[in-house]
Amino acid sequence: MTAQVVDHADFVREWEQWHREHEEVLAGPHGFLAITSLRWLGAEPERFEDAPGAWSSTVGGVVVELAEGEELTVDGVAVHGRYDFGVIGERDSVYPGFGDAVIEVAKRGGHDILRPRHPGSVLRTAFTRTPAYAPDPRWLRTGRFVPFGLPRAVTVGAAVEGLEHVYDSPGQVEFELDGTVHRLTAFNGTRPGSLMALFTDATSGVTTYAANRALQIAPPDAEGRVSLDFNRAANLPCAYTDLATCPLPPAENRLPVAIEAGEKIPLERGGQP
Structure with missing residues (x-):
């Protein structure tokens, strides 16, 4: 569960493309x-x-x-x-x-x-861009998927007070950072076999949006290995507007460490360039 070795130039180029495409969807004519x-x-x-x-x-x-x-x-x-x-x-x-x-x-x-x-x-x-940390391969971690015996229904809060969401969780993903192993309860992703984790960390409410960020995770390999690229930790719509019903992370996904990677507080919410 370590950082991955990558070509830095390619890594930055691929991140820039991801971030550009992510913002194009957000700010599209009907985004x-x-x-x-x-x-x-x-x-x-x-x-x-x-x-x-x-x-x-x-x-x-x-x-x-x-x-x-x-x-x-x-x-x-x-x-x-x-x-x-x-x-x-x-x-x-x-x-x-x-x-x-x-x-x-x-x-x-x-x-x-x-x-x-x-x-x-x-x-x-009026949208221009979303501030983000500079992409850093340190935050590309190899982790492990730990499946539950059976999927569990997990109830979480929402950006709208009083609203709740229920998601099926197939298991947790664990990763190591600075010698400590952390676990995130994962939900099913948008593609078959993929995963999605909602989380907060020590940067939440400081440099990143307070309520949540989302991390998309490709399907685990045959041995359960997963790649967690925190450089692609993305804001949910509620980071930009109150007209969203976004889910909040489960309690166990509130990481005690600072994940200084991914998208920051939007300019629309007072974030800094």
Whole structure:
């Protein structure tokens, strides 16, 4: 569980590409910085200034009632009048179109929500970059995946007070730093077999965002080895905006050491260049 030996020039070049692509997604025309509001849908239809129609959460799922002259585009097809999105799965989203905007319809923490995403959002158009530590191979560590006998349901808090998220955890990843072994409870990643760890550390609230950072981890090899590149510890959307429902790390993922790598506090939250 040691630092990996790499070509420094290639390492920096690959990190710069990763960081550039990460920011392009964040600040894309319909990325997270384009969100203009977070709406919690209820049983009674309600209209919002940044989305067409009257929206409600029913037993059968999310419903929108479009007035005459209002239109949404769903899977490339224009819809009018009443439209039923059906039951949306937890952490899933659908994105009907509206002019140059999209309307994210999603479920978070068991609640149906609406998040319009407009390219002209001031948060998006004013975005320049996210400060980060200079990439350093010291923070590329070889660790080990320690699976649980069976996956465990782990309940964590959220950036929104009172909201909770439940994730399946297949196990923990352990790594060594300065002679001490640390463990992080991992969740399933976006790709088959991959992992994701939410964590805080001694830099949190000082140079890095206080609530959380996320580390994507490629699938373990046949012997359980994993590569943890803390240079790619990334901010979640809640680091930039209050219109996010991001999960918080489980208690055991609050590292007592300073991980001086990865993304820092965004400029939008008072971070320093």
